[in-house]
Amino acid sequence: xxxxxxxxxxxxxxxxxxxxxxxxxxxxxxATVSGAPTVSIMVGGLSKQIYLPFMLTQRLGYFQAxxxxxxxxxxxxxxxxxxxxMAGKVDGVxxxxxxxxxxxxxxxxxxxxxSMLVTPGEVELCRNDLKSQIKSPADWKGRTLGVTDIGSSxxxxxxxxxxxxxxxxxxxxxxxxxxxxxxIGAMEHKNVDCAMTTEPTVTQLLATKQAYxxxxxxxxxxxxxxxxxxxPATSLYMQxxxxxxxxxxxQKLVDAFVKTLKYIQAHTAAEITDQMPADYYAGAGKQAxxxxxxxxxxxxxxxxxxxxxxxxxxxxxxxxxxxxxxxxTIDLSKTYTDQFVKAAG
Numbered sequence: 001x002x003x004x005x006x007x008x009x010x011x012x013x014x015x016x017x018x019x020x021x022x023x024x025x026x027x028x029x030x031a032t033v034s035g036a037p038t039v040s041i042m043v044g045g046l047s048k049q050i051y052l053p054f055m056l057t058q059r060l061g062y063f064q065a066x067x068x069x070x071x072x073x074x075x076x077x078x079x080x081x082x083x084x085x086m087a088g089k090v091d092g093v094x095x096x097x098x099x100x101x102x103x104x105x106x107x108x109x110x111x112x113x114x115s116m117l118v119t120p121g122e123v124e125l126c127r128n129d130l131k132s133q134i135k136s137p138a139d140w141k142g143r144t145l146g147v148t149d150i151g152s153s154x155x156x157x158x159x160x161x162x163x164x165x166x167x168x169x170x171x172x173x174x175x176x177x178x179x180x181x182x183x184i185g186a187m188e189h190k191n192v193d194c195a196m197t198t199e200p201t202v203t204q205l206l207a208t209k210q211a212y213x214x215x216x217x218x219x220x221x222x223x224x225x226x227x228x229x230x231x232p233a234t235s236l237y238m239q240x241x242x243x244x245x246x247x248x249x250x251q252k253l254v255d256a257f258v259k260t261l262k263y264i265q266a267h268t269a270a271e272i273t274d275q276m277p278a279d280y281y282a283g284a285g286k287q288a289x290x291x292x293x294x295x296x297x298x299x300x301x302x303x304x305x306x307x308x309x310x311x312x313x314x315x316x317x318x319x320x321x322x323x324x325x326x327x328x329t330i331d332l333s334k335t336y337t338d339q340f341v342k343a344a345g
Contacts, residue, residue, distance in 0.1 A: 037249045038069040041236065042081035043094035044148070045179055046074040047280040049199040049293055050121040050234050052272070053260045053300070054094045059275045060263065062256035068249060079151035085110070085239060092238040092253075096120070096153035097306075098314045100237050100335040105324035111243060112235035112336035114254045114304045116261065119223040120233040121299040122157060123202045125211035126194035127187055134194060134214065137165035140172050146186055146195025149176035153233070154196040160317045161215070161226065169321055180283065187211060199292040200284040207288065218296040229313035232306060233299075240334070247340075254340035258304045265302050269294035304341040311335065 032038075043054050054072055057063060063070040073090060075081040081093045086108060093099070100110045126134045133139060140162050147155040155176075159169040177186040179201050186192045187210050194214060197205075205211040217223040223231050236257065243250050264272060269290045273281065281289030301307075311332040318325040 032069045033064050033067055036067045036069050038071065039092065039249060039253060040071045040073060040090040041092045041094055042073040042075050042084050042090040044075055044081050046072060048179060049296065050117060051094050053116045053257060055277065056272065056275055057256050057260040060260065062259045066252040066256045068252040079149055091242060092236055094234065094236060096233045097235045097237065097336065098153055098156060098318060101315055101318055101330055102322060102324050104330055104335060105328050109240040109334065110237050111240050111334065112237045112306065113243060113250055113340050114257045115232050115235050115301050115306045116257065117234035117299050118230065118232055118301050118307055119220055119299045120157065120217045120231050121198050121296060122154060122196050122217045123198065123213055124194055124196050124215040125202065125205055126214050127190065128209060128212055130193055131212055137161045137167060140167045142171060143193040144173045144175055144191065146177040146183055146192035147174050148178055150174060156318060156322065158196055159321045163321050199296060200281060200289050203288045203292045204284045218299060227313060227317055230307045230310040231313050232310035251340050251343060255344045258341060258344040261301055261304050264300050269297060305338050306336045
């Protein structure tokens with residue numbers, strides 16, 4: 001068993017590197033605008049559909065049209081991207097908004113400048129051989145649950161769902177398995193009992209009948225049932241100091257993303273998929289990718305404005321279990337701003 005655990009961990013690490021290399025290879029170098037500012041954005045999984053607006057904006061040429069050069073960097077988990085941003089290694093993060101709340105609890109300041117997902121788009125999948133044993137999170141005690149990484153938003157949500165359903169988060173084992181091939185491998189080798197993930201990984205596991213859906217947060221109703229309200233997720237967030245020092249650059253970025261959000265609303269899933277790197281849907285297949293995107297197009301924020309009832313839900317979830325937030329005074333108005341979206345042309 002020890003050899004298997006070590007082997008699985010090594011496989012996850014190697015596959016994660018391969019996924020990152022493939023993702024970066026699939027994105028053609030963007031044309032640069034001479035003399036324009038350059039911004040580095042690290043995304044917690046570029047090939048995930050929940051982060052689709054980042055690469056789509058690049059592929060549509062909207063960054064260049066707004067006069068800003070953007071370097072998109074792929075990272076398997078939002079928590080690691082956040083660490084890189086706070087260390088000054090990148091300017092911004094494509095990740096879940098809830099990290100800005102967590103950071104404030106730690107005495108640090110970052111803010112979402114554009115909201116891209118009105119629901120998490122996350123799905124809790126469990127292995128098919130456990131269908132008779134795991135019927136809700138109430139059956140998670142003693143189980144191994146896959147998350148993107150420890151400290152990630154999927155980790156936050158997993159701990160909340162456990163506690164909400166009467167299971168002490170300390171009684172479950174959370175294992176970082178990222179997404180795509182690494183998560184699928186963890187399921188195949190029975191290293192995890194259940195895992196939280198997104199499209200197109202969900203479609204791949206369902207198509208091969210390796211997993212079943214325990215909870216589905218790809219719709220507003222599903223997210224509200226699981227989390228008790230709106231839970232805005234993907235956003236571009238940056239250190240407050242950067243936003244204050246470079247408002248003109250932030251405005252260019254937000255202008256580009258708002259255009260993309262409008263593009264998503266005005267185009268079919270097939271048309272959007274045609275804009276994406278082919279390696280993003282190589283595993284599931286192009287049609288499966290299109291079908292998955294078509295089924296969850298409602299997750300994307302049509303305006304970029306932070307849903308007003310969302311941040312309190314995010315805070316409630318984190319306050320339930322997160323020691324960085326629980327019992328602390330959090331000023332939600334400092335965790336996001338709508339000023340740039342409202343000013344977008």
